[in-house]
Amino acid sequence: MRVMERLCAIDSIVDSEISLSGSNGTNLKRLCIEMFKSLVLTCQADDSSIQCQLPIAKQLSNIIFQKSSRPIDVNEPFYFAVVLPIVQSTDGYSNLHFYSSLLEKIQEAYNDDELKLVGAQFGVKEGLFVQELSGDIQRSVLAVVLMVILGIKFFPFLNLLAMVLVVAVGADDAFLFMYQYRKHKEDASKKWSPVLLNCDANNTKEENFDKDELMEYHRRRVITGLSDALSHAAISMLVTSATTAVAFFANLVSEIMVLRCFGIYAGILMIINYILVMTILPAAIIISDARATSFNTSKFLKSRITKVWQIAAADFDIVFRTVIPQIVNAIRVPLILLTFFTFAISVYAIIKTPGIRLPEKNSIQFLRSNHPYEWFDENAATLFDFSIGRRPKMSVIAIWGIKPTTSGSSLIPGEKGSLTVDSKFVDILASHLLEFQITLLKHVSHQANPSVEQKLWLDEFIGWTALNTTSKGCQLFSVRPTELSTSKSLSGDMLSRCFLQFGHQTSLPVFSQWQLQNSDGPIFDKNSNFLSYFLITYSKYNLSTIFKEMKPFFDFMNSVKMGQSEISEFDEPVILTTSHIAKLYDLFERILNGTAISVFISLMVSMIVIIFITFDVILSLLAIICIAVIVTITIAVVLWCGWTVNVVEATIIVLTIGMSFDYCLHFAVGFRLHKTADYSIIASAVGIPVLLSAVSSFLAGFVLIDSSTQAFFEISVFLMLITVASFTIAVFVFPSMVTLLLQHCSSSPDPATITRL
Numbered sequence: 001m002r003v004m005e006r007l008c009a010i011d012s013i014v015d016s017e018i019s020l021s022g023s024n025g026t027n028l029k030r031l032c033i034e035m036f037k038s039l040v041l042t043c044q045a046d047d048s049s050i051q052c053q054l055p056i057a058k059q060l061s062n063i064i065f066q067k068s069s070r071p072i073d074v075n076e077p078f079y080f081a082v083v084l085p086i087v088q089s090t091d092g093y094s095n096l097h098f099y100s101s102l103l104e105k106i107q108e109a110y111n112d113d114e115l116k117l118v119g120a121q122f123g124v125k126e127g128l129f130v131q132e133l134s135g136d137i138q139r140s141v142l143a144v145v146l147m148v149i150l151g152i153k154f155f156p157f158l159n160l161l162a163m164v165l166v167v168a169v170g171a172d173d174a175f176l177f178m179y180q181y182r183k184h185k186e187d188a189s190k191k192w193s194p195v196l197l198n199c200d201a202n203n204t205k206e207e208n209f210d211k212d213e214l215m216e217y218h219r220r221r222v223i224t225g226l227s228d229a230l231s232h233a234a235i236s237m238l239v240t241s242a243t244t245a246v247a248f249f250a251n252l253v254s255e256i257m258v259l260r261c262f263g264i265y266a267g268i269l270m271i272i273n274y275i276l277v278m279t280i281l282p283a284a285i286i287i288s289d290a291r292a293t294s295f296n297t298s299k300f301l302k303s304r305i306t307k308v309w310q311i312a313a314a315d316f317d318i319v320f321r322t323v324i325p326q327i328v329n330a331i332r333v334p335l336i337l338l339t340f341f342t343f344a345i346s347v348y349a350i351i352k353t354p355g356i357r358l359p360e361k362n363s364i365q366f367l368r369s370n371h372p373y374e375w376f377d378e379n380a381a382t383l384f385d386f387s388i389g390r391r392p393k394m395s396v397i398a399i400w401g402i403k404p405t406t407s408g409s410s411l412i413p414g415e416k417g418s419l420t421v422d423s424k425f426v427d428i429l430a431s432h433l434l435e436f437q438i439t440l441l442k443h444v445s446h447q448a449n450p451s452v453e454q455k456l457w458l459d460e461f462i463g464w465t466a467l468n469t470t471s472k473g474c475q476l477f478s479v480r481p482t483e484l485s486t487s488k489s490l491s492g493d494m495l496s497r498c499f500l501q502f503g504h505q506t507s508l509p510v511f512s513q514w515q516l517q518n519s520d521g522p523i524f525d526k527n528s529n530f531l532s533y534f535l536i537t538y539s540k541y542n543l544s545t546i547f548k549e550m551k552p553f554f555d556f557m558n559s560v561k562m563g564q565s566e567i568s569e570f571d572e573p574v575i576l577t578t579s580h581i582a583k584l585y586d587l588f589e590r591i592l593n594g595t596a597i598s599v600f601i602s603l604m605v606s607m608i609v610i611i612f613i614t615f616d617v618i619l620s621l622l623a624i625i626c627i628a629v630i631v632t633i634t635i636a637v638v639l640w641c642g643w644t645v646n647v648v649e650a651t652i653i654v655l656t657i658g659m660s661f662d663y664c665l666h667f668a669v670g671f672r673l674h675k676t677a678d679y680s681i682i683a684s685a686v687g688i689p690v691l692l693s694a695v696s697s698f699l700a701g702f703v704l705i706d707s708s709t710q711a712f713f714e715i716s717v718f719l720m721l722i723t724v725a726s727f728t729i730a731v732f733v734f735p736s737m738v739t740l741l742l743q744h745c746s747s748s749p750d751p752a753t754i755t756r757l
Contacts, residue, residue, distance in 0.1 A: 002114075003080075003114065003115055006109075006110070006114075006115055007080060007082055007115070009109070010082055010084065010106065010109075011084075011085060013102070013105050013106060013109055014084055014085060014086060014102065016105075017098065017101060017102045017105055018086075018098075063081060063083070063384060063385065064080065064081055064082075064083075065080065065081075065384075066078055066079040066080070066383045066384065067382075067383060067384065067385060079118075079383050079384075081380075081383075081384050088121060088122050088123035088124075089122060089123035089124045089127070090123065092123060092124055092125065092126035092127045093124065093126070093127035093130075095124075096124050096127045096128065096131065099122040099123075099124045100124070100128065102122070103120055103122065103372060106120070107372070117372060118372060118375050119372045119373075119375035119376035119379060119380065120372040120373060120376055121373065121376045121377075121380070122373070124373075125366055125367065125373040125374070125377075126366065128366075128367065128373065129366035129367060129709060132367065132708040132709050158258055158262055158647070158648065158651045158711065159261065159262055159265045159266075161262075161651060161652065161655060161711065161712075161715050162262070162265055162266040162269050162655070164655075164700060164701070164704070164715055164719055166269060166273060167696065167697065167700040169240070169241070169244060169270065169273060169658075169659065169662060170273050170277070171692075171693050171696040171697065171700075172240070172662050172663075172666075172689070172690075172693035172697075173233075173237045173240070173241070173273065173274070173277045174277060174281060175689040175690075175692040175693045175696070176233050176236060176237065176666065176686075176689040176690075176693070177229060177233045177237070177277060177281055178285075178689075179688055179689040179692075180228070180229040180232050180233045180689075181225050181226060181229035181285060182225070183229075183685075184224065184225045184227075184228035184229050184232075185221050185222070185224070185225030187224075187225075187228070218289060222285070222286060222289050226282050226285065226286070230278075230282070232673065234278065235669055235673070236665070236666050236669040236670070236673075236686075237274060237277060237278070238274065239610065239665050239668075239669055240661055240662045240665045240666065241270050241271070241273065241274035242274075242609055243606045243609050243610055243661045243665060244270050244606075244658040244659070244661050244662070245266075245267040245268075245270035245271055246267070246602075246605050246606055246609045247602040247603075247605065247606045247654075247657050247658045247661065248262075248263045248264075248266040248267035248270065248602075248654070248658050249263055249264070249267040250263065250598070250601045250602040250605045250606075251263030251598055251602070251654055252264070253598075253601060254590075254594055254597075254598050255590045255594055256587065256590050256591065256594060256647070256650065257410065257411065257413060258647055258651065259594075259598065259650060259651060259654060260410060260411060261411055262651050262654060262655075263654065264411070266654075266655070266658060270658075313688065316687070316688050316691065317684055317687075317688065319687075320680075320683040320684050320687030320688060320691075321680045321683060321684040322680065324679075324683055324687070324731060324732075325678075325679045325680040325683055325735075327732070328679055328732055328735050328736050328739065329679070329739070331736075332735075332736030332737075332739065332740055333736075333740070335732060335733060335736050336733065336736050336737060336740070339629060339729070339733050342629075342633060343628075343629045343632055343633070345636070346629075346632040346633045346635070346636035346637075347632055347636075349636040349639055349640060350596075350632065350635055350636055350639065354639050354640065354642075355639070356592065356595065356596070356639065356645050357639075357644045357645065358547045358548075358588050358591065358592060358644055358645060358646070359546070359547075359644045359646055360546055360548075360644070361377070361378050361379070361381065361382070361546070362374060362377040362378045363545040363546065363584060363588075363646075364584075364646065365377075365646070365648075365710050366709065366710060367708065367709060367710060368707075368708060368709070368710055368713060369710070371708075374710075391542045391543060392542070392543040393449075393538040393539055393540065393541060393542060393543060394538070394539045394541040394542070394543055394544075394550075394553045394577055394581070395513070395536055395537070395538050395539070395577055395578055396444065396448045396535075396536070396537050396538070396539050396557065396560070396575065396577060397513060397534065397535070397536050397575070397576050397577060397578070398444050398534065398535045398560075398564075398573045398574070398575045399523075399532055399533070399534045399535075399573055399574045399575075400425060400429075400436075400440070400532055400533045400534075400570055400571075400573045401421065401422050401425035401426070401429075401523075401531060401532030401533060402419050402420070402421060402422065402531070402532045402574055403419065403420040403421075403422055403571075403574075404419070404574055405417035405418060405419050405420070406420075421531050421532070422532075422571060425532065425570070425571070426492030426493075426495065426496065426530055427491065427492040428569055428570060429492070429495065429533065429570075430490035430491055430492050430494065430495040431490065432569060432570070433458075433462070433476075433490070433495070434462075436458075436533075436570065437456070437458050437459070437462065440564065440570060440573075441456055441458060441520060441535055442454075442456070443563075443564075444535060444537065444560060444564070444575075445518070445535065445537045447556075447560055447563075448537045448538070448539040448540070448560075449537065449538060449539055449540045450540075451540070452518075452538075454518045454520075454537055455518075456520050457509050457519070457520050457521045458520060458521075460502075460506070461498075461499070461502050462476075464502050464505075464506075465498065465502075471501065473494070473497070473498070474494075474497075474498040474501060474502070476490060476495075476498065492530070495530070496522075496524075496528075496529070496530035499522045499530060500524070500528060503522075508521060508522070508524075509521030511523055511534050511536075513536070513578045513579060514578065515536065518536060518537045518538060519534075519535075519536045520533070520534060520535040520536065520537075521533070521534065522534075539553065539556070541553040541556070543581075545581070545584055547585065547588040547589075547592070550581065550584075550585045550588075551585075553577070554585055557575050557576075557577070560575060561573070561575045587647060591645055591646065591647060591650050592645075595645065595650050595653060598650075598653075598654060599631065599653065599654075599657060602654070602657045602658075603624060603627065603628060603631075603657070606624070606627075606657075606661065607620060607621070607624040610623060610624065610665070610668075616668075616672055618741065619668045619671060619672060619738070620668070622668070622734065622737045622738060622741070623664045623665055623668045623734065625737070626664045626729050626730070626733055626734045626737070627657075627660050627661055627664055629729060629733070630660040630664075630722065630725050630726050630729050631653075631656055631657055631660050633725055634656055634660075634718065634721055634722045634725055635653060635656070637721060638717070638718070638721070643714075648710065648711045648714060649714065652714055652715055652718050655715070655718070656718055656722050659697075659719075659722055659726070660722060660725075660726055662693070662726070663690050663693075663694070663726045663727055663729075663730030663731075664726070664729065664730045664734050666686050666689075666690055666730070667682060667686055667690075667730050667731075667734055667735060667738075668734070668738075670682040670685055670686040671738055677738075677739055677742035677743065679735045679738075679739050682735070683731075683735070687731065690727065690730065690731070691727070694723050694724075694726070694727040697719060697723045698719070698720050698723045698724070700719060701715070701716040701717070701718070701719030701720040701723065702716065702720060703716075704716035704719075705717070705720075
């Protein structure tokens, strides 16, 4: 009883929030709530009255109380639903502040062990997502400035995930360049000896020495260090940037518009990143080194920082030069076997169990799973029954006389192109009106729902033409019903005039995809020109936004469409359903079938680019194998964690492919440039910048782990996961493959084989 008393107090919370927010209560409060309340009380006392037999009355128990097919366990939570005396937002954005404040107040009132709010539905999830997204973006804007590229008007929010790519790849290139620069600058110090220039070992000027000569010493060191760093790091950064950019550009072949836009944006972002690293970073180094010679910085602080960095660099250099190569040499064979075994298991997980799965309940998730709005969409259908006694059905919309558009933009969803009118349709319809009525309209209607015989507007029109009261110009058929042929040849113009005349006497049906009843009729333009004919009929399939429940309906529509193309002289009609269902199914189908294809194309195109740039087939092949292992393991891990694949996850998979290249390719280029099988040399040259890049990428993902939006939460998990996988494979597995292959080739009697490697 206490729980029910607390639930009844929710009305006062709503009234209080309406008065505090200054909202117009009449716009928000549902005026029929008193009628609903009266119905509940009446039917609770006596359910024999007629109004209690209505579907809504019979559903009251399932609307308010949790559905249960077994005895209630007192140790498990029991769920109640409360119908608030307000309407939800109609567009997802209006009164967002009011609904957010109301949700906060209700959460404060019901947040204890006895009663806790877990879900809500105010219809503002999309608006809240946009608001929360702007807050999550600010975390990454600190590291990168967004640019609108190529003037593409459509800028999906998923493009913002590419900012994380800039943090990872940009830091990778910057660390590599700076490490090479400092290393070669140190070598230049030995060439341009400070002793000869009368300087001490810490590059400080003696009192009796000329400052110009000291500046010349610094200038020579900077020029030599930059020149050598560019010659060594440029090829490595070019390979990683080019392959990553090409992997993104390969998504132009995707059928998913969001992935195409993301591929263009991320690919161009990689090119811009490479250009900036090769131009702005060297210039910044020159300015920074020039300021370093001004001696304004505390000598003590500067020397301490330098000493700490030198000690850390020396320790890490020992690890990469000695420890890691010894580990690789000791376990490379079992490590390679373990890697391929893990790869096989991951492939099985992606293809078979658990497999790439689409969302089963919540088709589009904007916010985190623990948010009340997302909890409601995920669990409400399972716990309660809001169907008012019956489930709505999928509608079939067929249109004859219109050809689908082929001029729509592949990058801007708002530019859908223009429909093409079949100029022959009107005359063909006039010549075969009865065939169209019986063979097409009634056939489609019967196939959609065999148990219901639809009354057609065209039936009424044909009956009207046979009446004596009909004008002679529209008496198209014989009065005798057995004669089903026209009394004279009809023209399209005559049929159009008769349609309009009958419509003026009765009413012309209005074409609307949202109408709840079966309908059919002609479609005219604003100039009263007859264009096409439509049919809307409801099928036997239940309305759903779950892919596996929608698929039988769309398979049925395809069979109807194929059957219509074989009937009569009419062209194949456009057969669809309501736009939001059609778009959702089309998106899910392309994600399910196109994600793996996009991954394969990206890997193959990237391998070609790697071979073209490095001119080393074997190293390129080994790098692609390791990259494929990274991508496969990463995807398999999140599938094992129960993740489903939607448009956000598909975009993140594409992002994963691009980010999996860098570390392996840095080591591949290191093997190529140093031309040695001694892994300690390559690890010493590349290991520290790769480690620093991995740390920065992991921290960039860790910062986003508490994001309010699901997209940025998932990208944070992916970023940390792929950083660990990429670093492990690049540092241990890839060198194991290369050194083992080089060792095998070194025992080959053919020296040309070793030379090619």
